[in-house]
Amino acid sequence: MKGHHKHLIGYIFISFFMLFANFFIPLTTVKAEPVGLPLNDYMVIDTPTIINPPNGTNYFNKNTASIQNEDTAKLTDKAGQIVKEGGLLVKNLYTLNRGTMGAIWSKDSDTWDLSQVQQISAWMNFGPPDDSSLVNGEGLAFVIQNDNRGTKAIGTGLQGLGVYGYDLTTFPSASPTPPSPELVTLTAVKNSVAIEFDTNLNKAGEGKVPTLIHYKDLLIDKSEEHYTSNGFDSDIGIAGSTGVNLLPNSYLGLKIPGERGWGHIAFSLPGNENSYADVFNGSVPTSYSKLKISTGMSLFHSNATVANLIDDIDYFGKPVNWHHVTITWTPDENLLAGTLSYVYNDKDEHGINNTNKTTDNYFKRVESSVKVPMSTFDVHNGDYNVRWGFTGANSSLGQLDADGNETGSEKVADKYVKLETLPDSPNPIANSSITDNTLNKTITDQSTDNNVNSGDSVDLNYEIKHAEDNNKTSDSKILPDSQKPSWKDIVAAIQIPDMETYLDFRQEDSPNTPGQKRIGYIEYQDGTQDDLLVSDVSLTSGQAESTSTKVAINSRLVTKKLSKDLDNTDNKITNVKIFGTAINKDLKDHLVQKAPVYFNGSNAIISTSSPEFNIRYEKNWSLMAKGLEENYTLRFQQDNPNITLPIELSYNPEQKFVPGDELIVDINIDNEKKIESKINVTGNDTTEKIEIPINETIFDSASDFWNTFSLEKNNPHRIEITVTDKDSKVSNNVQFFVEVIPDKTLRVDASKSISFKNINYSSKADYIHRQDDGYVKVTSRNNPWQLRTRVVKPLTKSNDNEQFVGSLLYIDDDQRSALDDSPTLIEEDNHSYSEETVKTISDTWKDDTGVILKQTGLNEAGQYVGTLEWSLADADIN
Structure with a gap:
């Protein structure tokens, strides 16, 4: 590129005093309870077939379940009643402390097909929180079973939840008959898997006492007592031992870290003999041994998990009454096993999905799964249809006072279930x-x-x-x-x-x-x-x-x-x-x-x-934008190009900005490139100054940036910016202009004047030296150069246009050139400097070098003025 940078040489005045030259240059409604499917269409409550163990009588012999309002299964019936009888030689005969229990099973037309994916969803209600085992015990269970009793199958009450067996210790005489795993299993629901939703910790141990279920008091002597150790969740003795031939991750008792609260959920195999074991293992608590009870049966639980069944609260501290659960069975392709899973509290009572898996202090979503062998169900001949349903039990612990009177039983909470979907339902x-x-x-x-x-x-x-x-x-x-x-x-x-x-x-x-x-x-x-x-x-x-x-x-x-x-x-x-x-x-x-x-x-x-x-809310004002500068320059393909466009925002009528509010900045470059950027308000005044960076980071690549800011096309480039606030108020359009110049620098600067020494009239001196040097300097970057000068206007007497007799010379070590109206090469530099470099040509001038005035004849007195032009051009380095 050739560039002529013209700088006028100032006037040279010749007078009696001096001769000088000048150089110029952006209602939900709370529902009372959920709705369920009509249960009579799909489920049945049957009179149970009760199994008595050989070591005594099974007094858990009544199914108290009922269907309420067509869609609600009420599995229990308060605390039950104390049965008081008498007879010959019988002083007192009591059956007590057994609570109530119930079971509801699927009809033959609505079985559970273990060979297919099956799923049900239901609502469960465990009663209000009361911080009392009397009120809050015991819980309910979802059960898949293939018991020969069919719809007449049932387990035992209290800790049995209507599905587990009876850990009966009897005293028909002075010698007690303790329970064993085999005896407990006899009274359980056979060929079954259960998900227990247990609202009470049933723990045997020091400070605890076994629960008396029945006694017969003869006039002569006490002759019969029936006890349960009430210890299926015990954590003493060999609690925590792993199970054999049971579900994965099975442990005796309740092996759950941390606070257990009012509830837990676990998988179990109620009809498997291996599910029960003597947790005392010879180390009998004193409160049990003095009653001559030597065995405390506990239950193996798989994947036991803490869950708030009773004292759960919603986001506002309000008790949660109905809990939703979705239960799914997914068989393996070879049909040798299947995965049973549940999601508890997956939505709230209003049907709103719950995603809280981490916060324990309110309405936590709980989920787990376990692999269940198909042999659990004793299915044969390719028939994988089994029965499913819910069982439940409540508590009556402590319902007799010191005088043997019933107390508080009306507060015992019942257990309820509503069905939303069935195994053969569509899964919408x-x-x-x-x-x-x-x-x-x-x-x-x-x-x-x-x-x-x-x-x-x-x-x-x-x-x-x-x-x-x-x-x-x-x-x-x-x-x-x-x-x-x-x-x-x-x-x-x-x-x-x-x-x-x-x-x-x-x-x-x-x-x-x-x-x-x-x-x-x-x-x-x-x-x-x-x-x-x-x-x-x-x-x-x-x-x-x-x-x-x-x-x-x-x-x-x-x-x-x-x-x-x-x-x-x-x-x-x-x-x-x-x-x-x-x-x-x-x-x-x-x-x-x-x-x-x-x-x-x-x-x-x-x-x-x-x-x-x-x-x-309605905002009846407009957003105003004002650019604080207008013109910018970029060097083509410079490293890390960046310009910042300042804009001042305000509202009309006047409103204050809110710190943190998001602003959307729409950038339109030459109507060809459109970019959206987001920034946040920082102040809370009536004006907000924002700075919009234009650099490679908001483009796809560096080449995309320079394709947009081309050196040739659309140069200078027009940038139009509008700003939209969070209320969708869009500002007026603000324009900026960006000139892209080559990534080079080439500039000549000269002082406004150079003055020469005064001479007297009729002086015959050949050379007139400078009185002051002035300066001439060249600034360059990435650009070799050549500096030339020429006389634009000869030295002329200012009052009569008489020319000075003589000439201007440029003298240095390499040349002695007379300056006329043709450009004369003064200096050149063939280097291309990566940084701006300044070379001051006049620094090398001495008294007898640089710009010198030569007199070739006599000159009249007066002031002489002339003009020099300095020009820069690219050096030809080829």
């Missing part, structure tokens, strides 16, 4: 989302941006599917969920959160019925629709709850029966859409809570919830 899926049509975005539970603006068009969306898609291979014996029966008689019950106050229905013309307005629709796989009308809406009220806050609200309930079932062929997916408008007339944002949604079918019930979303 429900999802939800919110669409903001105004902002063109979708909000789900996973969304990090859940903000909408007041006045936005907002739709509530619910998708239900017959089953999740499975990827089973075609040769698998295990059928996918999609092969399960149709989901029938579905009724949608959709709660609309914060209705009327913060969300209002938006009515649209129905395309299905001319002249009819609708508030939403149900759309089936074939495209047909059911309209949702205002008549489908009812009003409810209550309190909305979420992890964030708790507020009193009104809520609308949309109820509609679907006109089509869901199946695995013609109607796999159905979508529900409800039209709404977001409203917020407050002076602060409003968080709309999750609201539960139920889809109640005759053979399956599922629930989901609408996502939380935040309605931003």
Whole structure:
């Protein structure tokens, strides 16, 4: 590149005094309880076949379960009654302290197919917290069994939970008959696996006493006593020993680290002799030995886990009454075993999914699984259909006072179960989302941006599917969920959160019925629709709850029966859409809570919830942006290119910024490259200064940066910036200009004047030397150069234009050149310096070198002025 950098030589004045030259240069409603399936259609409560052990009588002989309100299995009946009898020579005969127990089993038409994936979901209620084993014991169990007694199978009460055996010690005479694993197993549910939800710790040991179940007091002598050691969860003696021929990770007693609280969940094999063992192992506690009881039976538990069954609380410290559980059986392909798993507290009483797996102080999700051998169930001849159900027991410990009177028994909590799905039910899926049509975005539970603006068009969306898609291979014996029966008689019950106050229905013309307005629709796989009308809406009220806050609200309930079932062929997916408008007339944002949604079918019930979303309050002001500088320069392909564009933001009318609020910066370069950047507000004043960095980090690569900031195309480049705040207020457009120059420097600088010494009139001196040197310097980077000079205007007398008799010379060690109107090479440098380098040419001038004035004749007195031009050009280094 050739560049002429012109700098005028100032005027040279000749007078009596001097001669000089110059050089110029951005409601949910609390439900009373969940809904369950009609139990009489699928389950049966039968009169049990009671097995008496050879060492005594089994006084746990009654199934107290009942069905309440069609959908609730009540497994127990308070504390039970003390049976008091008499007779000849009999002073007193008591049967006491046995509580009540119950069992409910699947009908023959609703068995559990061990050769297929099976799943049920249920709600369980263990009673209110009372910090008392009398009130809170004992618990319930989910059981899969192949007992020959079928629906008449039952275990024992108290610690037996209606499924385990009776650890009976009898005193028919002075010599006691202790229990053994074989005797305990006789009274248990056979060929079974259980998941126990145990609300009470049953521990034998020092300070504990065995529980008297029955005694007969003769007039002559006490002749018969029946005891249970009440020690299935014991942690004394050989507790913690590992089991043999049992489930993996099985330990005697309850081997759980840390605080055990009011409950635990564990797997077990109730009908396996190896599940029971004498925990005392010869070291009998004093309180037992003085009653001549030498054996304390304990139970092997697998994967025992702490769980709050009784004293669980929700996010606000409110007791949780109903606990949801999902239980799944997944067989191995070879059908030699299967995996039994559970997820406890997987959703709350309002149907809202629970993801809390870590926080112990409220409503914790608990899950576990275990591998179960198929031999557990004693199935034969390819028939893998077995029975399943729930058993439960409550406590009556301490129900007699010192005088033998019953006390406190009315407080004993019963155990309840509701079923949501069955093993052969479809396994439907429900999802939800919110669409903001105004902002063109979708909000789900996973969304990090859940903000909408007041006045936005907002739709509530619910998708239900017959089953999740499975990827089973075609040769698998295990059928996918999609092969399960149709989901029938579905009724949608959709709660609309914060209705009327913060969300209002938006009515649209129905395309299905001319002249009819609708508030939403149900759309089936074939495209047909059911309209949702205002008549489908009812009003409810209550309190909305979420992890964030708790507020009193009104809520609308949309109820509609679907006109089509869901199946695995013609109607796999159905979508529900409800039209709404977001409203917020407050002076602060409003968080709309999750609201539960139920889809109640005759053979399956599922629930989901609408996502939380935040309605931003109306902000009737505009965002203003002002650029604080306008023009910038970049050197082409320089290292680490960076420019910072300062912008000042303000609101009109005046408002303060909030520290931490996110601003979205949209950068448009030459209408060809668009980049979005995010920054946060730092101050809380009425103005906010932000700095927008333009560097390689916001581009895909360095080449992308320089392709955008080309040296040739669109140069200088125009950058347009708009800023959007968290309320979607968009600023005006701010423009900046960036000139890209070669990555070189070549510059000449000279002083404004060079003055020569005065001479007298008629002086005949040949050379007139400089009175001051002035300066001439060259700055270069990555650019070899040549410096030249020429006379633009000869030295001329200022008052009559008479030229000076003589000439300007440039003298150095290598040359002696007369300066005229042709450029004369003064200096050159063929080096290319990586850093800016300054070379001052005039530093080498001496008295008789540099720019010298030569007189060749007589000159009249006066002031002489002339002009020199200095020019730089690229050096030709070839």
